[in-house]
Structure formats: C-alpha cells, structure tokens
Amino acid sequence: MTLVKMPYSKKFINVSIPDKNLIKILESKAHNYKPELSQEKIVHRALNNPIKSKSLEELVRGKNNVVVITSDHTRPVPSKITMPIILQRIREVNPNIDIKILIATGYHRPTTKEEMINKFGEEIVKNEIIINHMSKNKDDLVKVGILPSGGELWLNKIAMEAEVLIAEGFIEPHFFAGFSGGRKSILPGIAGAETILANHCSEFISSKNARTGVLKNNPIHTDMLYAAKVSNLSFILNVVIDKDKKIINAFSGDSEFAHAKGCNFVKDLSKVDNVKADIVVTSNGGYPLDQNIYQSVKGMTSAEACCKQDGIIIMVCACNDGHGGQSFYDQMANAATPKEILNKVLKIPRNKTIPDQWEFQILARILNKYKVIMVTDMCDPQMIKNMHMDHAYSFEEALNKALKLKGENAEVVIIPDGVSVVVK
Template sequence: MKIRIPYGKGFLETTISDKRIAGIITSNLDRYETEESENEIIKKAMQHPYGCCRLEKLAKGKNKIVIIASDHTRPVPSRLIIPLMLEEIKRGNPDAEITILIATGCHRETTRNELTEKFGKEIVNKIPIVIHDCDAREQVYLGKLPSGGELFINKMAAEADLLIAEGFIEPHFFAGYSGGRKSVLPGIASRKTVYANHCAEFIADPKAQYGILEGNPIHEDMIFAARKAGLAYIVNVVINSRHKVIGAFAGDAEDAHLKGVQFLEGLCKTDKIISPIVITSNNGFPMDQNIYQSVKGMATAENCCEKGGVIIMAAECREGCGAEGFYKTFSQEKDAGIILEKILSTGRNKTEADQWQSQIFARIVHKFTVILVSAAEPELVRQMHLIPADNLEHALSIADTILGREKKITIIPEGLTSIIRV
C-alpha cells in the first residue's frame, strides 16, 4: 500500500506491506462537498442563528460593539466573516462604535502586515483594531473560575455594550475543541487567568483531550469565562485542509458552538485502532513548523499506540524547536519521567510558560519511543528526547529494530483533524 503523509507544503510517501497495516484513520473534511460558496455558507448561518436572534437585532441600541477576532496563529477566514458581521451590525445600528479586538491569548502581538493579510486593507484602514495584551495593567476582574483561578479579561471587552466573536472549530488536544468560548479564555484573558486554566492538574485530567467537552475542567472554566464576559453571539466556521469553509454556525456562544462541534464530529471522530507502531503528521504547513506544535499530532497518535510502542511523527520543523522554555526543559533533563513528575507537582497558581505543552510531550515520550521525520538538526531532535529520521523508510527501519520486524502499523495521515474516540 502506498502511504501519503502531509509534510511541510507537500507530502512524504512510502510503500508498506498490506499485512502490516492494522488500519488507516482519516478525516472526512476534505471529502465533504457542498455546492454553496463560502460566502453563502456563512450568510445562511447568520440568517438562521442558534439560540438567539439575528445580529442586526442584537446590535440595536448598542453603542460600543466589540468583535473578538482570532490572531495570526489561526487560519480563520476573517476576510469572509468580518465583512458579513459588519454588514449586519450596520443594518441594526448604523451609528454603532465598532472595534475589532485581536484575541492573542499569550501569543506575541499580531503585526500590521498580518492584520492586512487577515482582514484586507479596507477593514484595517476603516475599523479600529486593538491587539489584546495579556500582561496589560488595566484588566477587569470578573470573579473566580470553577477551577479557583481568578478571571481577568480585557478592559475594552468587559466594558462593551455588545461582545461578539468570530472563530473556527477544530479538534483541540486538551480543550476538546477550539472555537466558541475560547475567544474569551484564553483569547482575551490575562496571563494569570490563562495559566490557572492550563495548570498541571487540569492537563492531567483524563477528560482534557481531543473531542471531549463534557466533564473537561479546562472547557468548564472557558464556558464560565465566556458567560461572565457576556459573549452574546459568535460566527464560527469549520474548514478543510485547504482552509476552505465547509460549515458555518452562528448565534448563541454555546448553542452555535455545540452545533459546530456536532458537525465536525460527524466528519472526524472515529474508533481507535491500537498498534505497536503509529505513523502520523501535524497536517503539514503551517502547523508543522516546529517541534513544539508537533506535540498536538503526537497526542492523537498516543491514543492508538500500544504502551512501549513507537510513534513516527512526520513534521518538517523548519523553525526547529519553536519555544525556548520548552527546549530548555527537555535539553537539560534526560529523564522525561522526572520532568513529568516535576510538572505534576507544580501548583495551580505556579504554572509557567508553555508548561502544558511540556507536560503532554513529557507524558508521550515517557510512554513511547517517538521518531521524528523532519528537517530539524539531528542533534536538536535528540536533545528533545526524539530519534531523528531522514524519511519514512528510515523511520520504519528504526522502529523495526526497536520492536522487531512485522509489527502492525496504524496510520493517521492527519493527526490534527482525526479525533480518536476514547
């Protein structure tokens, strides 16, 4: 069987004996077809919102309207969504004061060029755009999260007469799914609030993983934050690997998000296929630019790999490791078990930058051998507790040496959009 795995802006290919393949787990996102254009899909969603009235009615009598928009790290088609949202607002309230608030969470500031690429020149030149700063002094306290953490959010959002958001829904490796409530937490929350939500205790919870919302403590904090912030309306989309809109869901922040989740589950959720060897990817560029991001694909493979087995991760990693603190954590300690133990003993209010990613990565490399097919320097790969490989054939030969030949293989071509039912 010929295997094709996303890698950078292309693919890696190899041939594997049929008798070795336990199964192939794929997403149906790219096979989903609709005759409607992207604009038509979004418009129809906004014309028939879930759980609330149309945006133009919500906008009536509201002077200060804030639209939370995703930042440069998310492939949300804002050029399509924002103009349609502005159009409805203007119909309901032509004199509304509208501001776009970029939900950076704890990411770096979005640049002017990135804003223009995201929204187009017309919106950037006409609509005030504010970049959220998670370390800003002026933030508004909205109470205690269910977790016990303190909820601080962006002052502009807290003082808005109407708070709404755009976004997209995809599987998320500890929040269950992206979109909806995540526009508020972590999107426009303080660093202190984000770190409390991403604490070691919650990341270790068995329900804090891909495809799970009910009972997920991270999700429950996020829902609470969205309610407290008064997030009244969202437009969320589902996109395929070409970043084309195939589904849109508008209305109440919880109801519309749940409808989008159900749509996505129908295309992506599948039963696990357990094997000693699992081959996966981080869906190619832009998500496989570094080792840090590649942890997400490994977390999918984790659910299908036998304990003590081998995960083969195909990720170009053109930017190397991707996070300095993440690199230091693993390059300075050879025992992943010790790293994991240290993180698990870290109190909720002592969470450090990128600790959640380090925790999940330590858990994976402690349980499995991970072979990385990448363009990263082999020495860097080894420092990060991974085994470097030049290509899939090389990786399989290493796996066979470790486990013995003719072991079964599960293949998950797109690790970020395949939800393993657990």
C-alpha cells in the same frame, strides 16, 4: 505500496507504506465532506439562522461600538471569508458603529502585520482597527470574577468595555479542552496570563476528562464556559473546515449552544476507531498548526491513543518557527528524562503553574511511553534531539528507523491529520 498525502507546511508530501505493514488509515470524514453551498453562502446561512440568540444585526443595531474577537496566526480560521461578511452585516444596519478587531493571542506571541495580511487580506489590515491581546500587560486587563476552579478571571479591558462582544473561530477536536472554538475565544483567547496558567494547571491537564472530544466534566472546559458567560460574549460565528482549510459548515448564535451544536457536527465527522499499531504516522494538519514543536504536541495525542506499548510515533511537522516557546523548550531540554518532567510538574500547585507547563506536561507524558521521530527539513535537528525526540529529514528515513527498531513486519497506522480526529 500505499501512497498517502500528508499535510506539511503549506503543501503536501507523499509518503509510501509497504502494504504488508499498513493496517489502517484513520481520517476524519470532514476531509471528504462535500457541502452543497459555497463557503460564503454557508456563512450567510449560519448568520441567518442564529442558535438561541438574536441575530447579529439585532444585537448591533443602535449600539455605539462592537469588538470582534478573532483567532491568532496559529489557527486556520478562514477570516478572509468570515471577517468581511461579519463587518458588512454589522455596517449594513449600523454604518457609523465603532468596530475594533481583537486578536485572541492567549499566551502566544503577538500576530505580526505580515501574518495579519495573510489572515485577513490587505484591505482589512489597512482600513480596520486591529489590536493584539497582550496577556501579560496587566494595565490592559480587568478582573471580572472568580473561576469555578478558584482562579481569578482577568480579561482584556477593551473587550469588557464593549457594548457588544462577538467572536469568530473554528471548531476542531482539541487535545485537552475537548474542542476548540466557542468559549476558547475568551479563555484563553483574551484572558490574562495568570488566568490562563491557572486554567492549564497540571491537575486539570492530568484529568481523564481533559481529553480530545470530551466536554462533560472537563474541568478546563468548565472554567472556559464560565469565562464566556461573565464576559458577556453576545454572539459567535464558528466554522468547520476540511483538510484544505475550506469551510464546510458554520454555526452562529449563543456562545454555548451554537458551539455545542457545532461540536456535535464535528464529533460525528471526526470519530475514528482506536486501532493499535507498533508505529503510528501522523501530522499536525500543515500550516499554520505545524509551525513549531509546541503546537505539534496536539497531533501527537491522536497517535498516542493508537500506539501499542513502547510504540513509535512518526510526526510529520515542519516546525519552521522552531520550538514555539522558550519555557517549553527549556523544561524539556534541561531534564534528564521525560519521567523527571512528569514527576516535577505534577507537584506544581494550581496557582503556581509556569509558562507552557501544559504543553511540556503532555509531551513528557507521550515521550515517557513512546519514541517520537520528528520529520522535518525546516528545523534544527539538535533542538529536536535536545527535547528527547529523534529527527529525520524525510519520511523514508523515519520509517526505516522505526522498522529497524520494531521489526520488518511491524504494523503501521496512518492518521494523515492528527488534529482533525477523535480516536474512540
């Protein structure tokens, strides 16, 4: 038997696979990458060497105000390390500057105070001005242009009124934007609901270029780049993290060029072979990305790339926060089959995109070809079954179900962290 540690919520669980079945473990090299410097020193090194940009200090010197965009509660950005450094360096050259921290919630719910404390630490939450972006509050938005795809670009008014706009984030493979980080702080991060919906339309999601690790000719990425430029995003700090959510590298400077350099670093570490199997086991990387079914679709796409026809995906994902989106759940639960969902969504025009459409479109794409068994003891099994998936309380139960369906000699591939790899 081979024992593999799988991230699950805020811990790891051990899964055992018979040696006769296991053919490959696919893992990002980032998980075993050993940086020479501490996390803090890595961040300072990046800020001391901005890419195609003035330094952070030069940008804020003499200015009256700055807005710092940060990711929300669904992203494992190590803000307890990065944010104090950003604030310190700004105030060292401009002690009286007005600073606002804007949480890029995109289309998600607001981040709670408890989640803010978990993300930033009590001191920052107590002493700083922190604002949740609200994509559906039209009074909080301003129209700043037309996207290359033709949609109206509405962005957060506070960000657009800032003298200096900067963003922190992290870079990992992303299942339709190619990579996270960089321009995503603006779109979808601080964009209006209508803008986000248009950018995430079925036409773009079904594009062969809207895939993990792909930026070239990716229509979603093209819109996002434009949004970052029009917003006058002056500076980014993007980090790369390992399986323990520790910083292993960081990139700062111009929102396009610093991000591109970071993406190349991540791609080199995260590329894995496309090994086809009857059963593919994966996860969503643990907390915070495995809090709900909505987010779990990301990890499933890595397994999708390795599944043989009519294969089985075993998804180890806590989903303690439930489905993650009412529209997402309703669209899945109210359809007779995943194929029905696909047929319906592909007929929806770009300007009529509905909430969570991109997520149920991708999940339906996966379920139309493969069976998914969700492993969790933190979520209502009936909810999972209503969404056309199977449920197991333990990995052992899921594997037994899969082997009964595919045979005792079925080949198994394990991707311990599905959101960290680019399957080639």
